[in-house]
Amino acid sequence: MKMIIIKKKIIYALAAALIVVSCSTGINLFTDNDEVHLGSQFDQEIKNNPKEYPIYKNSAVKNYIDTRIFQHLLQSPEIKKKTVYNYQLEMIDNDSVLNAFAVPGGYVYLYTGLVKYLETEAALAGVLGHEIAHVERRHATQRITSAYGLQMIASLALGNNPSEVSIMVANLFSGLALLANSRSDEDESDEYSIKYLAETRYYPGAVKFFFEKLKDDGKVSSASGGIQTFLSTHPDPVERISTTNTRISNMGYPVKDYKASGEGIFREEYKTNILSKMK
Numbered sequence: 022m023k024m025i026i027i028k029k030k031i032i033y034a035l036a037a038a039l040i041v042v043s044c045s046t047g048i049n050l051f052t053d054n055d056e057v058h059l060g061s062q063f064d065q066e067i068k069n070n071p072k073e074y075p076i077y078k079n080s081a082v083k084n085y086i087d088t089r090i091f092q093h094l095l096q097s098p099e100i101k102k103k104t105v106y107n108y109q110l111e112m113i114d115n116d117s118v119l120n121a122f123a124v125p126g127g128y129v130y131l132y133t134g135l136v137k138y139l140e141t142e143a144a145l146a147g148v149l150g151h152e153i154a155h156v157e158r159r160h161a162t163q164r165i166t167s168a169y170g171l172q173m174i175a176s177l178a179l180g181n182n183p184s185e186v187s188i189m190v191a192n193l194f195s196g197l198a199l200l201a202n203s204r205s206d207e208d209e210s211d212e213y214s215i216k217y218l219a220e221t222r223y224y225p226g227a228v229k230f231f232f233e234k235l236k237d238d239g240k241v242s243s244a245s246g247g248i249q250t251f252l253s254t255h256p257d258p259v260e261r262i263s264t265t266n267t268r269i270s271n272m273g274y275p276v277k278d279y280k281a282s283g284e285g286i287f288r289e290e291y292k293t294n295i296l297s298k299m300k
Contacts, residue, residue: 051125051162053105059162060107060126067111067130077112077133085294086110086136090146091129094153097220099213102127102157110149112136119235123152125161137299139231142287143218144279145295147227150214158213160206204257211261215268224285225274229265232258233279 051059067074077083091110095103106127118132129152131145139145155161214228235241241258266276282288 048166049159049163050166051159053102055125056156056159056162057105057107057126059165060124060128063124064109064111064128067113074130075114077114079299082136082295082298083110083112086112086131086145089290089294090142091149093221094146094149094217094223097217099216099220100153100157106156108153108156119231121148121152123155123161125156125159127156129153129156133299135231136295138234140234140279140288140291140296141227141230142291142295143223143227143285144230144234145291146218146221146223147214147230150217151210151228153217154210154213155206158206158209160203160210164203207257207261208264211265212268215265215272219272219274222285223287224277224281225272226265226269226277227285229262230279232262236262237279 068076087110091108094100095108108127108129110129110131112131112133115132116134116137118134119138121129121131121135123129129149131148135148136145139148211228215225218227219225232241235258269276277286
């Protein structure tokens with residue numbers, strides 16, 4: 022009994038130290054396999070909650086986006102864990118939400134409201150590249166480590182109690198609060214979206230097209246709250262337009278905006294194969 026008590030004290034002391042380190046260095050206690058397992062639990066929670074997350078039923082549109090854009094992006098050599106994570110794309114049928122999100126292990130979700138709001142394949146590719154970057158850079162589990170480090174280490178060290186993992190998923194899933202991304206996470210994901218798209222058919226700077234359209238439509242500005250559902254997890258869109266333009270210029274690409282057509286944009290393809298079939 023005494024040895025068990027000592028062991029617990031050591032575990033909790035180590036856990037507390039690791040939490041402090043994780044906040045300053047971004048340490049991640051999850052393995053890649055853990056990420057896949059956690060992501061599958063999130064995905065199941067979403068599918069078990071059709072009232073809040075109704076799955077879009079138009080298979081023609083979903084299959085087109087998946088095969089034409091999502092799977093094409095995954096062929097980019099800059100995406101390093103495509104054979105490790107369980108990359109899957111799903112659409113949520115809610116036209117009032119202009120958003121997308123990803124959970125650990127490769128699960129990416131698009132709201133129909135966002136898909137209908139965009140105008141080009143490049144714009145959607147930019148968003149998907151951004152969400153893939155969140156997965157590849159393991160942003161969610163870094164934050165989970167910081168928030169749950171103590172409980173997680175104790176659970177794993179004392180037998181990896183499955184109920185602890187289930188409780189954690191349930192808590193995280195409630196509003197997806199811990200999946201909200203920091204300023205640095207968003208900036209890094211924008212940067213990697215550019216890298217991913219540069220190896221595809223799409224214009225590399227398309228990650229900013231959504232923000233530009235929001236700005237032109239008066240839905241967001243540097244001095245307003247804009248669309249709360251999106252901005253709660255994707256801060257500072259005006260600044261991100263400028264940052265993307267700088268990165269694109271430094272890479273030697275022309276600076277295009279969301280109204281552009283021609284090479285790398287695929288405006289007519291989007292209208293014909295996606296927008297016209299979602300009415």
